[in-house]
Amino acid sequence: MANIQRIRQGSIKVPPEFREPTIRETSGFHPEDDAKALQKAMKGFGTDEKAIINLLTKRTNQQRQIIAEAYQTLFNKDLAKDLKSELSGTLSDVVVGLMQSPEVFDAHEIHKAISGLGTDEETLVEILCSRTNAELYAIKLTYQKLFNKDVEKDISGDTSGYFRRLLLAEFQIPRNETDEIFLYQSYHEALALWETGPKKWPQDEAFSIPIFTRRSHAHLRHVFDEYKAICGLDIEKDVTNELSGDVADYFLAIIKLTRNPPAYFAERLYKAMKGLGTTERTVVRILVSRSEKDLGNIKSEYFRLYGKSLESWISGDFSGDARKILLALIGEAK
Known part of the structure; x- marks a missing residue:
């Protein structure tokens, strides 16, 4: 054990992951021209859906917000409302989403997930587990502004038990967002997770919640690698075998997002x-x-x-x- 601990002392950093978007900022951007083109596409009899699609999917969200401001200045109208009134179905849903800022879009998605009968737990897990600290903070502020409600209270009212506390911790405990791996710590966290076993993680919240909600993704990947090295079993398979329902969905989402978003x-x-x-x-x-x-x-x-x-x-x-x-x-x- 002493040799293993000695080898695992210190920390290392991993290189950032390469990200490939499908929408990039358009060069030679002229928001007034875009605003006029969109107004023309909606003007008169019929709507030119093709023109709207071609334009909006070739502009970033920030550029779309600037276009909306230009549209308001030029025509004294709300671009998002005009687009929504002209379109329908899935096309309208996509366009409305594209015209919202990311935090407004996410706040609406969370609100839909917990409104009415039933709760869409999978959507809550997807959003809360995949957003950065800054994005979660922006969602919290925006949700309050849009619905005059606290998002944590709304989520708390629609969920329960350990699952509720895992979700709320995503808001309350900032995740380490560095690329640093603490070798000694990761080994002992993996060992403790294995010795406890997934079935008992909910019984020791003070131990398990910080590991899954505060550690960086780089560090967690190493924890999961150490877990398999210790017991010969992949942690994802262990969770699938021992847990079910919303709690299992949360852990599996964190594991998968940590390894390969x-x-x-x-x-x-x-x-x-x-x-x-x-x-x-x-x-x-x-x-x-x-x-x-x-x-x-x-x-x-x-x-x-x-x-x-x-x-x-x-x-x-x-x-x-x-x-x-x-x-x-x-x-x-x-």
């Missing part, structure tokens, strides 16, 4: 589109929210995992303008 989102997209029916909201949310982050990586992981392109799945599950805008978001405009 694009693969996690690829799996979410696959599950949303496979079989009978499509969970359109999940598809729209992931494509909109990841388009300026790592949607290019998600496309690659989708093909690697399922042997078919994301483009082919979207083409098979959507039609018309909905298909066109979703394919444009993933960089496969037809």
Whole structure:
């Protein structure tokens, strides 16, 4: 044991991951011209959906906000409201999402997940586990502004037990966002997680919650590697074997996001589109929210995992303008 501990003392840093967005900032940007083009696309009889799709999917969120300001100045109208009134169905949902700032979009998605009968726990896990500290803070402030409610109280009212405390910890305990791995600490955390076992993690919240909600993703990856080195069992498989329900979903999401975020989102997209029916909201949310982050990586992981392109799945599950805008978001405009 002494030799193992000695070897694992100190810390190391890992290089940042390469991210490939599908939407990048347009050079030679002229917001007034874009505002006029959008007004023209909505003016008169009929709407030019193609023009709207082509323009909005080739501008970043920040550029869309500037276009909205120019539209307000030029025509004294709210661009987002005008677009929503002219469009319908999935196309409208995507365009509304594209016109919202990321924190407004996420706040609305959380509100939908906990409003009405039932709770969409998977959406809560996806958003809270994949956003940065700064993004979570912005969501909290924006949710209060939009709905005059505290997002933590709303989530607390719709969830319970250990699962509730895991979700709330994502807001309350800032995650270490460095690329540093503490070798000695990671080994002993892995050893303690294995000796305790997933079934008993909920019984020792003071031990388990900080590990999964405060440690950096780089550090957690090393913890999970150490876990397998210690017991010969992958922690993901151990969680699947010993836990179920929302708590299992949370841990599996953290493990997958820690190891390979694009693969996690690829799996979410696959599950949303496979079989009978499509969970359109999940598809729209992931494509909109990841388009300026790592949607290019998600496309690659989708093909690697399922042997078919994301483009082919979207083409098979959507039609018309909905298909066109979703394919444009993933960089496969037809």
